[in-house]
Amino acid sequence: MQKIDRSSKLVATWLLIGVGMTVIQIALGGITRLTGSGLSITQWDVVTGALPPLNEQQWLLEFNKYRQTPQFQYLNFEFTVSDFKFIFFWEWFHRLWARTIGLVFAIGFVYFLVKRHFKKEMVQPLLLLFVLGALQGAIGWIMVASGLTGDAVYVKPTRLALHFIFALGLLAYTYWFALSLLVKPQQIVFNAGLRKWNLALIAVLVLQLLYGALMAGHKAANIAATWPTINGAWIPDHLTNGDSFFINAIDNKIWVHFVHRGLAYLLMMLIAIWSYKLYKTKGSLLFNYLRTMPIAFVLMQVLLGILTVLSSSHIVAGTWGMFEWMAELHQLVGMLLLLVLVSILYVVRARKI
Secondary structure (H helix, E strand, C coil): CCCCCHHHHHHHHHHHHHHHHHHHHHHHHHHHHHCCCCCCCCCCCCCHHHCCCCCHHHHHHHHHHHCCCHHHHHCCCCCCHHHHHHHHHHHHHHHHHHHHHHHHHHHHHHHHHHCCCCCHHHHHHHHHHHHHHHHHHHHHHHHHHCCCCCCCCCCCHHHHHHHHHHHHHHHHHHHHHHHHHHCCHHHCEECHHHHHHHHHHHHHHHHHHHHHHHHHHHCCHHHHCCCCCECCECCCCCCCCCCCHHHHHHHCHHHHHHHHHHHHHHHHHHHHHHHHHHHCCCCCHHHHHHCCHHHHHHHHHHHHHHHHHHHHHHCCCCCCCHHHHHHHHHHHHHHHHHHHHHHHHHHEECCCC
16 A cells, blocks of 8 residues: 655645635635725735734824725725724735735745755646735735725625635645645546536536625625525516626626526535435545535535525624624635535546556
């Protein structure tokens, strides 16, 4: 039985720490969005921005910058410095955690390089990992900048969705890299049919998560705070608004809401069928463990989605309540479901090479 060498274990542990920190970072992004904090810091200072204002004069300076934004002028014009400090904290902490992730990876990279733990085949994936991390930071700022001009009081939903999907891509890639160092050849299962299902399910899930981000960006949950129907109808009115199909698909709130729900039901049914196929397949202990997870996570995800929609009718501005808890958990379970599908995709291969 092939064993995993010490270097691979150490590098994989480092990568999995990064995976955990990225999950927290995406969760912090959700809190930032739900508290309306994303536009509180109007500049992107990679080094100096690591420190928050340290005295009242600095707080007033930052507050005055925020007062020039459309969000303050059109939405939060009654904010005091105390109100501003609350939203500033979440955006600052979100950015600080991103810097911390960068430091963890940079320090780990230097350490493993000096100790010669990196193998030749690890170099290219590591370089790509750093490029993806830098790209994600840049997309984050492009997203924030979209809410600082004109009459925008929030970031553009499409840019929020792009930022979220890129974060998930970075998360999945880092996790895949760790799996490549930890999973033993004898734990691999060969089944082309199951793998095709797996790839299709990941595609549907990514589309579902994309529409979840559009739901968040448009604040479309409470446009239909009912279940199982959408405001009393299975197919709601005004699904099209006269624009092109593409514009309608990303900008029409009721369309976004309808598609997000529909994809959830489709994903649940497909995973139920796939799980049946998984249970009929013989495999390694790792495979047997993983196959129990998809149906459990998708059922949990659907339940949390329903509770999020129903609690959206009780949203109170500036207050963290049931809706915010449900929305945050809904996002978290969606990420975990993605990681489960990625795990099975790594373990189940089409054929022996």
